[in-house]
Amino acid sequence: MHLKRILNRVERHKCFVSKQVRFVDGSVEPELEVEIQPRANSRAICSGCGEKRPG
DSSP: OOHHHHHHHHSOOTTEEEEEEEEEOSSSSOEEEEEEEEOTTOOEEOTTTOOEEOO
């Protein structure tokens, strides 16, 4: 199973798309770094009321 598919099952963000996933070594513990970007056809969600808004 692809790592992006696993991420979508575990931590689903409907308004974002996972672009690149990579492991980062060098720290005390290995880390998983996920680059995300907003989905092109979705509206932003307001942090105050939680509704979808145009800006």
